[in-house]
Amino acid sequence: MTTDRTIERTWPDPEVAAELSALRRAAPLTHCITNLVADNFTANALLAVGASPAMVIAPEEAPGFATIAHALLLNVGTITQADAQAMRLAAAAARHAGKPWVLDPVGAGALPWRTAVVAELLDQRPAIVRGNASEILAVAGAAGGGKGVDSTAGSGEALPRAKDLAARLGAVVAVSGATDFVTDGEQVVAIPGGNALVTRVTATGCALGAIMAAFAGTLGSPLRAAVAASVLYKEAASRAGKVARGPGSFAVAFLDELSRVGVEG
Amino acid sequence: MTTDRTIERTWPDPEVAAELSALRRAAPLTHCITNLVADNFTANALLAVGASPAMVIAPEEAPGFATIAHALLLNVGTITQADAQAMRLAAAAARHAGKPWVLDPVGAGALPWRTAVVAELLDQRPAIVRGNASEILAVAGAAGGGKGVDSTAGSGEALPRAKDLAARLGAVVAVSGATDFVTDGEQVVAIPGGNALVTRVTATGCALGAIMAAFAGTLGSPLRAAVAASVLYKEAASRAGKVARGPGSFAVAFLDELSRVGVEG
Amino acid sequence: MTTDRTIERTWPDPEVAAELSALRRAAPLTHCITNLVADNFTANALLAVGASPAMVIAPEEAPGFATIAHALLLNVGTITQADAQAMRLAAAAARHAGKPWVLDPVGAGALPWRTAVVAELLDQRPAIVRGNASEILAVAGAAGGGKGVDSTAGSGEALPRAKDLAARLGAVVAVSGATDFVTDGEQVVAIPGGNALVTRVTATGCALGAIMAAFAGTLGSPLRAAVAASVLYKEAASRAGKVARGPGSFAVAFLDELSRVGVEG
Numbered sequence: 030m031t032t033d034r035t036i037e038r039t040w041p042d043p044e045v046a047a048e049l050s051a052l053r054r055a056a057p058l059t060h061c062i063t064n065l066v067a068d069n070f071t072a073n074a075l076l077a078v079g080a081s082p083a084m085v086i087a088p089e090e091a092p093g094f095a096t097i098a099h100a101l102l103l104n105v106g107t108i109t110q111a112d113a114q115a116m117r118l119a120a121a122a123a124r125h126a127g128k129p130w131v132l133d134p135v136g137a138g139a140l141p142w143r144t145a146v147v148a149e150l151l152d153q154r155p156a157i158v159r160g161n162a163s164e165i166l167a168v169a170g171a172a173g174g175g176k177g178v179d180s181t182a183g184s185g186e187a188l189p190r191a192k193d194l195a196a197r198l199g200a201v202v203a204v205s206g207a208t209d210f211v212t213d214g215e216q217v218v219a220i221p222g223g224n225a226l227v228t229r230v231t232a233t234g235c236a237l238g239a240i241m242a243a244f245a246g247t248l249g250s251p252l253r254a255a256v257a258a259s260v261l262y263k264e265a266a267s268r269a270g271k272v273a274r275g276p277g278s279f280a281v282a283f284l285d286e287l288s289r290v291g292v293e294g
Numbered sequence: 295m296t297t298d299r300t301i302e303r304t305w306p307d308p309e310v311a312a313e314l315s316a317l318r319r320a321a322p323l324t325h326c327i328t329n330l331v332a333d334n335f336t337a338n339a340l341l342a343v344g345a346s347p348a349m350v351i352a353p354e355e356a357p358g359f360a361t362i363a364h365a366l367l368l369n370v371g372t373i374t375q376a377d378a379q380a381m382r383l384a385a386a387a388a389r390h391a392g393k394p395w396v397l398d399p400v401g402a403g404a405l406p407w408r409t410a411v412v413a414e415l416l417d418q419r420p421a422i423v424r425g426n427a428s429e430i431l432a433v434a435g436a437a438g439g440g441k442g443v444d445s446t447a448g449s450g451e452a453l454p455r456a457k458d459l460a461a462r463l464g465a466v467v468a469v470s471g472a473t474d475f476v477t478d479g480e481q482v483v484a485i486p487g488g489n490a491l492v493t494r495v496t497a498t499g500c501a502l503g504a505i506m507a508a509f510a511g512t513l514g515s516p517l518r519a520a521v522a523a524s525v526l527y528k529e530a531a532s533r534a535g536k537v538a539r540g541p542g543s544f545a546v547a548f549l550d551e552l553s554r555v556g557v558e559g
Numbered sequence: 560m561t562t563d564r565t566i567e568r569t570w571p572d573p574e575v576a577a578e579l580s581a582l583r584r585a586a587p588l589t590h591c592i593t594n595l596v597a598d599n600f601t602a603n604a605l606l607a608v609g610a611s612p613a614m615v616i617a618p619e620e621a622p623g624f625a626t627i628a629h630a631l632l633l634n635v636g637t638i639t640q641a642d643a644q645a646m647r648l649a650a651a652a653a654r655h656a657g658k659p660w661v662l663d664p665v666g667a668g669a670l671p672w673r674t675a676v677v678a679e680l681l682d683q684r685p686a687i688v689r690g691n692a693s694e695i696l697a698v699a700g701a702a703g704g705g706k707g708v709d710s711t712a713g714s715g716e717a718l719p720r721a722k723d724l725a726a727r728l729g730a731v732v733a734v735s736g737a738t739d740f741v742t743d744g745e746q747v748v749a750i751p752g753g754n755a756l757v758t759r760v761t762a763t764g765c766a767l768g769a770i771m772a773a774f775a776g777t778l779g780s781p782l783r784a785a786v787a788a789s790v791l792y793k794e795a796a797s798r799a800g801k802v803a804r805g806p807g808s809f810a811v812a813f814l815d816e817l818s819r820v821g822v823e824g
Contacts, residue, residue, distance in 0.1 A: 231337035277549030285805030496602035540815030
C-alpha cells in the first residue's frame with residue numbers, strides 16, 4: 030500500500046533520537062481528557078517516555094489548563110455529555126492559545142453520537158488525528174463502522190482517505206495498524222515493526238495518541254511528532270515482545286522499554 | 295456444602311476447552327458498563343481471553359450499542375445516577391434484542407441506594423448474576439450486608455439462597471469464593487481451586503463477570519458460560535500463583551495465563 | 560532542612576512493624592473518593608498492605624458509607640462538580656461520625672477551581688493533609704503553583720509552611736518528596752530513602768494518601784499513621800528499585816513489596 034511518495038522510518042533513527050532527547054529535556058506538560066480504560070496506562074506511558082501528564086477533566090478547569098499545558102489530547106473512548114462539554118472548551122482554548130492538540134476518535138463510525146461530537150471537535154483544528162483504520166475512515170466520511178473499538182480494516186486500506194482527510198483538515202493524520210502510516214496530505218511515512226501483542230493490551234493506541242501530543246508540545250512539527258511517537262512505540266513494542274509471556278508481562282515490559290529506548294549506553 | 299446434585303468441574307475439561315476455542319474464534323464484542331477501579335483490568339482480561347471489549351457508558355450510546363454487541367456486563371461498583379440511567383437503558387435494550395447480559399451487584403446489601411438499583415435491573419432478566427456470597431445473599435433478599443465490597447460469608451453458605459434466587463429469576467447465579475458455585479436453580483456446579491491471591495488483586499471478581507458475559511455471547515447456554523469462565527479463571531489463578539511473589543506479579547501472570555490456558559501445545 | 564526538633568525514621572522500625580501488624584489484623588475498611596488515574600492502583604496498594612478498599616463515589620451513598628468505613632480518603636486529582644458534592648458530604652459525615660479522613664489536594668495551586676474546593680473541604684477538619692511541596696505550599700496559602708500535578712519545589716522547602724499549616728488546622732501535614740516530612744505543627748519526622756522511580760509511576764503519591772487513611776483508621780494517632788505509611792512506602796520503593804528494569808516492572812515489584820514488608824521471616 031506504500032506509494033512512491035512513502036518513506037519508511039524505523040529505530041534506530043538519529044532524528045527521532047534527537048527528538049526524544051528534546052522531549053526528555055522539556056518534560057512537556059501533557060493535558061489529557063481521555064477514557065476511563067486508558068487514564069492510568071496513558072499517564073504511565075507519558076511518564077515512562079519522560080513527559081509530565083495531567084488529567085484535568087472538569088469544564089471548570091479544562092479550558093484554562095489547556096492554555097498552560099504544552100499540548101492536549103482528547104480521546105472519546107468513554108465520552109459522556111460532561112466530557113464532551115469539557116472537550117469542546119479545551120479544544121477551543123488550545124486552538125486560541127496556539128497549543129497543539131491531538132484527537133483520538135475511538136469508536137467513531139460504530140457509534141453515531143460520538144461521531145457527531147468528533148465532527149464538531151474537528152472544527153477546532155487538531156494538529157494530529159490518530160486512530161485505527163476504521164476510525165479514520167469514519168472521520169473521513171467513508172463507510173467506516175469498525176466492530177466496537179477494534180478495526181475491521183487494515184491501516185493501508187485507509188491511507189488514501191487519510192491523505193485526503195489530512196489535506197482537507199490541514200492536519201496530520203496517523204493510522205495505526207500492523208504498519209503505522211502518518212501523513213500530512215502530501216508526505217506519507219510508514220512505520221513498520223512492533224509486536225502483535227499491542228492489540229491484546231488495552232489502551233496502547235490511546236497512549237500512543239498521548240505521546241504524539243507530548244512530542245507535538247516539544248517539537249515544532251506535528252508530522253515529526255507523530256512519526257517520532259510511532260517509531261518509538263514500534264521499537265518499544267518489538268523489544269517488549271521478546272521478553273513477554275503474554276499480554277500481562279508485555280504491558281509491563283512495554284512501559285519499561287518506553288523509558289529505555291534512546292537512553293541505553 | 296456440596297450436595298448430591300452438585301458436580302465438580304476443573305481444568306483440564308474437554309467441554310470447557312472446546313468452549314474456549316469457540317470464544318477465541320468468535321472474539322465476541324463484549325459491552326461493559328463497569329466500575330472505575332475495574333475498567334482497565336476488565337478490558338485487559340477480556341482481551342487476554344480472546345474477546346473484544348468495549349466500554350460504552352453514555353446514555354446516548356449505551357442502549358444502541360447493547361443491541362450490536364454479543365453480550366453486556368453491568369457492574370455497579372462505583373455507580374452514579376448517570377451510570378444507573380445508562381444501565382437501565384442498556385439492560386432493556388439487551389433484553390429486547392435477545393442479547394445475554396450479566397449483572398454484578400458489587401456492594402449490594404452494604405449500600406442501600408445501589409441495592410435498589412440492582413433490584414430494578416433484575417426486572418430486565420439478566421442471564422447471569424455473579425457476586426460474592428454477601429452480595430448474592432443481599433440480592434436474594436436475605437440479610438446480606440458484607441463489609442463494603444468484600445464478603446463476610448463463604449460461597450457455600452450462600453448456595454441455598456443462590457439456588458432459590460436462580461429459580462425465581464430464571465437466571466444463572468454464580469457465587470464466587472474459595473470454591474465457585476454456579477447454579478440455574480436445579481443443577482449446581484462447584485469449581486474449586488484457584489489461588490488466594492485473587493482476593494489481593496482488585497477487580498478480579500469484576501473481570502470474571504465480564505468473561506462470563508463473553509462466554510454467554512458465544513455459547514447458547516448461560517450455565518455453560520458461567521461454568522466455563524469459572525473453570526478458566528481458577529486454572530489461570532492457580533498457574534499464576536505458582537510464579538507470583540505478591541499481588542503485583544500475580545496480576546501480571548494472571549493476565550498472561552488467561553491468554554495461555556487451552557492454547558499451549 | 561531538618562532542624563533540632565526533627566527525628567528520622569526508616570525501616571526496620573519496631574513501632575512501625577507493630578502498627579503494620581495491627582493494620583493487617585484490622586483490615587480497615589478504607590473509603591476512597593479518588594481520581595480516575597489512581598482508582599485501580601490505590602485499591603491494589605491498599606489490598607497489598609492488608610486494608611479493605613471501597614470506592615463509593617455517588618452523593619447518594621458516599622456520606623452514609625463514610626460513617627461505616629474506618630477511614631476516608633478524598634483526592635481531588637480529576638475532580639468534577641459531582642465529585643466535589645460527594646466529597647463535601649462524605650467529609651462532613653466522617654467528621655460527625657468521628658472517623659479520620661485524609662485530604663490529598665492534587666494540583667492545588669496550579670488549578671484555581673479545585674483550590675477553592677480544597678479550601679472548603681479543610682473546614683471539615685481532615686486528620687491528615689498529604690501532598691507534594693507545591694500542593695502543600697498552595698494549601699498553606701503561599702505562592703505554590705506547581706507544574707500541573709508535579710511539584711516544582713523540594714519537600715524541605717515546604718516544611719516551615721507545612722508546620723504552620725498543621726498548627727493552624729490542628730491536623731497532620733505530610734509533604735512527599737525525596738525525603739518525606741510529617742508534622743503535627745510541633746514534631747517533625749523525616750523519612751528518607753525510597754527510589755526515584757516512584758516519580759515515574761503515576762498514582763504512587765495518591766496511593767500513599769490512601770494508606771495513611773488505612774493506618775489512621777487502625778491507629779489512634781494521625782501522626783503515627785502518616786509516619787507508618789511513609790516508612791513502609793519508602794522501604795517498599797527501595798526494595799522494588801533493586802529489581803526493576805523501568806517504571807513498568809517497578810510498579811509491579813512495588814505492590815509485591817507492599818505486601819511483604821514486615822511479613823518475611
